Amino acid sequence: xxxxxxxxxxxxxxxxxxxxxxxxxxxxxxxxxxxxxxxxxxxxxxxxxxxxxxxxxxxxxxxxxxxxxxxxxxxxxxxxxxxxxxxxxxxxxxxxxxxxxxxxxxxxxxxxxxxxxxxxxxxxxxxxxxxxxxxxxxxxxxxxxxxxxxxxxxxxxxxxxxxxxxxxxxxxxxxxxxxxxxxxxxxxxxxxxxxxxxxxxxxxxxxxxxxxxxxxxxxxxxxxxxxxxxxxxxxxxxxxxxxxxxxxxxxxxxxxxxxxxxxxxxxxxxxxxxxxxxxxxxxxxxxxxxxxxxxxxxxxxxxxxxxxxxxxxxxxxxxxxxxxxxxxxxxxxxxxxxxxxxxxxxxxxxxxxxxxxxxxxxxxxxx
Amino acid sequence: xxxxxxxxxxxxxxxxxxxxxxxxxxxxxxxxxxxxxxxxxxxxxxxxxxxxxxxxxxxxxxxxxxxxxxxxxxxxxxxxxxxxxxxxxxxxxxxxxxxxxxxxxxxxxxxxxxxxxxxxxxxxxxxxxxxxxxxxxxxxxxxxxxxxxxxxxxxxxxxxxxxxxxxxxxxxxxxxxxxxxxxxxxxxxxxxxxxxxxxxxxxxxxxxxxxxxxxxxxxxxxxxxxxxxxxxxxxxxxxxxxxxxxxxxxxxxxxxxxxxxxxxxxxxxxxxxxxxxxxxxxxxxxxxxxxxxxxxxxxxxxxxxxxxxxxxxxxxxxxxxxxxxxxxxxxxxxxxxxxxxxxxxxxxxxxxxxxxxxxxxxxxxxxxxxxxxxxxxxxxxxxxxxxxxxxxxxxxxxxxxxxx
Numbered sequence: 001x002x003x004x005x006x007x008x009x010x011x012x013x014x015x016x017x018x019x020x021x022x023x024x025x026x027x028x029x030x031x032x033x034x035x036x037x038x039x040x041x042x043x044x045x046x047x048x049x050x051x052x053x054x055x056x057x058x059x060x061x062x063x064x065x066x067x068x069x070x071x072x073x074x075x076x077x078x079x080x081x082x083x084x085x086x087x088x089x090x091x092x093x094x095x096x097x098x099x100x101x102x103x104x105x106x107x108x109x110x111x112x113x114x115x116x117x118x119x120x121x122x123x124x125x126x127x128x129x130x131x132x133x134x135x136x137x138x139x140x141x142x143x144x145x146x147x148x149x150x151x152x153x154x155x156x157x158x159x160x161x162x163x164x165x166x167x168x169x170x171x172x173x174x175x176x177x178x179x180x181x182x183x184x185x186x187x188x189x190x191x192x193x194x195x196x197x198x199x200x201x202x203x204x205x206x207x208x209x210x211x212x213x214x215x216x217x218x219x220x221x222x223x224x225x226x227x228x229x230x231x232x233x234x235x236x237x238x239x240x241x242x243x244x245x246x247x248x249x250x251x252x253x254x255x256x257x258x259x260x261x262x263x264x265x266x267x268x269x270x271x272x273x274x275x276x277x278x279x280x281x282x283x284x285x286x287x288x289x290x291x292x293x294x295x296x297x298x299x300x301x302x303x304x305x306x307x308x309x310x311x312x313x314x315x316x317x318x319x320x321x322x323x324x325x326x327x328x329x330x331x332x333x334x335x336x337x338x339x340x341x342x343x344x345x346x347x348x349x350x351x352x353x354x355x356x357x358x359x360x361x362x363x364x365x366x367x
Numbered sequence: 368x369x370x371x372x373x374x375x376x377x378x379x380x381x382x383x384x385x386x387x388x389x390x391x392x393x394x395x396x397x398x399x400x401x402x403x404x405x406x407x408x409x410x411x412x413x414x415x416x417x418x419x420x421x422x423x424x425x426x427x428x429x430x431x432x433x434x435x436x437x438x439x440x441x442x443x444x445x446x447x448x449x450x451x452x453x454x455x456x457x458x459x460x461x462x463x464x465x466x467x468x469x470x471x472x473x474x475x476x477x478x479x480x481x482x483x484x485x486x487x488x489x490x491x492x493x494x495x496x497x498x499x500x501x502x503x504x505x506x507x508x509x510x511x512x513x514x515x516x517x518x519x520x521x522x523x524x525x526x527x528x529x530x531x532x533x534x535x536x537x538x539x540x541x542x543x544x545x546x547x548x549x550x551x552x553x554x555x556x557x558x559x560x561x562x563x564x565x566x567x568x569x570x571x572x573x574x575x576x577x578x579x580x581x582x583x584x585x586x587x588x589x590x591x592x593x594x595x596x597x598x599x600x601x602x603x604x605x606x607x608x609x610x611x612x613x614x615x616x617x618x619x620x621x622x623x624x625x626x627x628x629x630x631x632x633x634x635x636x637x638x639x640x641x642x643x644x645x646x647x648x649x650x651x652x653x654x655x656x657x658x659x660x661x662x663x664x665x666x667x668x669x670x671x672x673x674x675x676x677x678x679x680x681x682x683x684x685x686x687x688x689x690x691x692x693x694x695x696x697x698x699x700x701x702x703x704x705x706x707x708x709x710x711x712x713x714x715x716x717x718x719x720x721x722x723x724x725x726x727x728x729x730x731x732x733x734x735x736x737x738x739x740x741x742x743x744x745x746x747x748x749x750x751x752x753x754x755x756x757x758x759x760x761x762x763x764x765x766x767x768x769x770x771x
Contacts, residue, residue, distance in 0.1 A: 149749030151742075176599050178418060181606075212746055244743055249730065250678025254740035272738070274396030274731035276417035276718075282677070282727035284735060285398075314676060317723060331676070 011080075013072065014087050017065045021095055024059075028052055031102040037109035045113065049106045056099045066092050133367040137236055137355055140343050141218045144238055147262045148216045151255070153240065156208075156215040158201035160222070161192050166200040170322040171279040179278065186222050186233075194222035198239035199279055202315075202334055205241060206323040211330045212244040218339070229351045235340045243315065243325065243332035249282060252312055252333035256286055260309065264291040271306060280313025280334060291346070300345050307345060310337040369498035370429050372410035374516070379430040381437060385410035391436050395731045397423060411497055419718035421620030425518030428715070435693040435732055458658045462590075466537040468658045470560045471572065473595040474536055475627045475655040477635050478526060480588045482506060482644035491641070505642045506582045506589055509634055511613075518622060518715070519593055519630035520614035522562075522570060526588035528580040531565035534590070536572065543568050546578045547610070559604045560596060573601040573618040574610055589638070593631035595624055621717035628655055664712040665699060668725045671706060676723070677730045678738050690732045691725065 028048065030036045037045055058064055069088050076084045134142075145155055158166075173179050179196075186194040201217035209215070217239040225231040242255070249272075257270045268289050275285040286309040290301035297303040312335035317327035344352045354362050372385045381388060389399035389412050397420070401413045414429065422428040434441045458465040462478070465471050484504050486492070491512060492502040498515060502508050510521040526532055539555035545568040546552050555561060555568060562570035570576040573596035582589065601618040605611055631653070638644060645651065668691075670684050688698060688708070695713035712719045719725065730738070 145751065149751055152745050152747055152749050154750035155752065176602060214746070214749075242743060244746070246675060247743060248674075248676060248678030248738075248741065249735070250738050250741040251743045253678075253735075253738050254742040257740050258742060272735040273394060273398065274727065274735060275398075276396070276419040281723040282730050314723070317721070 011076070011084055011087060014069060014084070014091060017069055018091055020065065021059055024055055025098060025102075028055070028102045029098075031105045032098060034105045034108070037106055040109065042110065042113045042117070045106055045110045049103065049110060052099065052103055052106065056103070059095050059099070060092070066095065135355075135363060136343050136347060136366045137339065139366065140339055140346070141236070141238070143263070144259075144337075144339065145216065145218065147259055148214075148240065151214070151258070153214040153216045153242075154209075156201055156205045156217045157219065158195075158198075158204040158217060160195055160220055161188065162195045162200050163192055166203050167193050167195055170203045170319060171199055172316045172318040172322075173278045177278065182224075184224055186224060196223050197221050197336055198237040199334065199336060201239050202241045202279075202319070203323060206243065206320075206325060211325060211332075214242045216240045227353055229353070230341065230344075232340070232353055232356055234356065235338065235352070237310070238337045238339055240335045240337075241315070241332065242334075243320075243330050245330060247314070247332045249284075249314060249333070252284075252314070252335070255333070256309070256312065256335060260288045264288065267294065269295070270309075272312075275311060275313075277311055277313055279316050279319050280311075281316045283311065283313035286310060286312055286335070300348070308338075308341070310335060312336070368414040368416050368424055368429075370412040370414060370426060371494055371497045372412060374426050374494060375412075375430055375433065378426055378516075379433050379437075380439060381430075381433050383433070383437065385412065388412070388433060392429070392432060394734065394736070395432060395436060396420075397429065397432060405497055407493070409497060418620065421617060421622065421717060422518065422715040424617050424620070425515060427517045431695070435690065438693075441693065441695070455654075455656055456658055458656055460654050460656060461533070462654045463534045463656055464536065465656050465658070466535060467560065470538070470597045470600045471536045471594060472597070472659065472661070473624060473627050473655070473657045474534075475593045475631050475653065475657075476534065476590055477631055477646065477653050478588065478590050478650045479635060479638055479644040479646055480526075480650060482587060482589055482638060482642040484582060484584050484586050484642065488641060504582060504584075506586070506638055509637045509641065510591065513630055513634040513637065514613065514617070517626055517630045517633065518617060519626050520573070520617050520622070521630065521634050522576050522592045522614075523582050524569065524576070524580045524590045524592065525582055525586040526590045527586075529564040529569060529590065530567070533565060534569075534592070535563045535565070536594075537561065537563055539568060545569070545571065547571065547575045548578050548581050549575070550578060553608055553610075556607065558600075559607070560600050562592070571604060571608070571610070572596050574605050574608070574615045575612055589644075591631060591634055591638070593627050593634070595622060595627060623715035624661060625714040627657075628653065664720065665709055666712060666719065666721055666725055668708045668710060668722050669706060670708060672722060673726055673729055676726050678741060679730060679733055680739075682729065682733055686733070687729050690729050694728055694732075696725070696728070 060066055066088070073081060073084055149155065168180055185196050198217050198219050198221055201219065205213065205215040205217065219237065220234055221237050222234050225233050227233060253270065253272055260268050260270055268291065271287040272284040275283045277283045287306035288309050289295040290298060290305055290307055292298050292300040293305070295305035297305050301307050312333065315332050315334050320327045320330065340352045340355055343355060349355070372388070375381065383391060385402050389402050392414070393399050396417065398415045399412050400415045403411045403413065405411060416423055423432065431441050458468050463474055463476050465474055484506060487502050487505045487508040491508055495502050495508060495511060500511055500515070506523050510523050514520045539557055539559045539561045541557050543555045544552060545555060560572040561568040562572050568577065569580045596618045598619050598621050601615055605615040605619065635646060639646060670687060673682055673687060674680055691710055692698065695716065696710040698708055699711050700709040710725060719728070
């Protein structure tokens, strides 16, 4: 009779239904074993479960074969009805059992897989908010400001676009002086120009503050330079100006030496060499002993032991007169330090253009 | 600026080795960027000169500084210091006529007849090459040599190619052109100063000579020009034409008014020695038109101010005078017993006008390293944000608003 269901029935219809079920259940049969679903993909198992559900509806539901069998009991001869009824019940019980077993194993498996997939490791740390940080030039500028503010200097500022008066006339640069040439300065259509040194702020400061005064002015300057590893058309300077009575070159030397020692350590030395700027007289170029090798000579200082800091000098009397300060009563010194190169050397950058290109990958290293 | 060490040593008798000399020159303000050693054992100093020291655009100028450093007497360049009582307070002569003496305050010339054009002797060519110059022929090279020696740009014309054999110094006329010695045809503008002969332009004054009158293999008679041209005029002409030369560079910054004749004579004497030629007779005589020598510049110096401005103590009055006079500044009020000296400014120092300039001269030769560091006393606390007492107005600010 029915080998799988092990239902013995002396009725052809019952046997037919039993056989039909066996046939349809064949592919689900193995899932009566709980280990059977292992290895199935989730999709496969879910599909099987669906099909099994359909099979159950077909076999056991209202319109199923079994239901039909039960109704047909009326056509069975009376003396066979008891056997018939028993056989149908047994069939029903067995079919339900088999389907349930397979369904349960498949369901458990599906559930297990789904849980695994949706599992959250609640011990993981949360996502951090990324925070910004300061540009290396800003960091350097702040450090420089700190040093000078502690020496009584005020931080001043001025426009980046200037008239001839601030750029040249007040700084004692006469009309046909090469410094005015379009080769070096960016002129705008209306005759204004981008400032080529922060010395312009000296004039603004002296106009705003009566002497005695001490100011520094960090800021952008612009020169017609072809960009390369050590030059850029836009770069940063820090200007310094001190006006008081009876100021000497010795005061200038002392101030700059103090600054350099606070930046790079007490063992740092300075060297002043005579030079020329239209707005200072006497003028000097300032070097400081290499912070890396101490003056012995290395790659940073190009084996000379010294690094250029910038220009300086005693404020030219014509400059004082241009802002109505009497050079017989007041005098002072001024200096201009280039900070991009200092920054590049301190961080051992090969190319100062890195400081201006705003590549986040580069800047992120300074947090 | 390239300086040949052996040449410098010849002029000054320096006892410093090249690198020492370089170091000492740097510390007085003539920054030597590099010292190159040549194949023949000689050395060349590469000096990065500041724009205020055109007097150092020559071996004489640098030599002068070196002599002050070593406390030697300045180069005996009477080579260049010859008396100018031959100069005429006139603007024209048979040979030369100056039509614009504001643009050309001094013009000197000499004629040499019967020279033999040939390549320069080895010593001369080598010296020029060592400082980056290209030898051409003996006469042209000598003019170049003397320029690098004394700082006076000189030009040699083939006399026979000058119409009427005379020179007229004038402004260009509208439409005039000239083919310069680099072979380029150039249009001249009316405000440009030119050297012309009786008919046409033969040189752009202070910038470059013309091709037609240049010295060539067959030249026999030469006219050597030694002049002072107005710096602003040369600068403007040079910019407009886009033509910069060793000569224009020097004229632009201001050369020495008083070296004109000395340099000319030096050049002529080298030419007759090397290329032969005759300077006897009327034609060989010096023509020096110098209608209005400029007034002597002088500056006072309050001795006490040296220490007051520089912080240098213990610089004696005698030392101040020694340095300044070694540099060429003569004390003109020595008889006065006063603490204010008055010094005449030598003709080659275009950058010295006032007391501060003289103080810088003293300070740089005493040595900036002698200045002791001090700190000015504190006054007020510093400020991170400027406290404005009045709103800052700038022209730039208002332009920006308009643009927006």
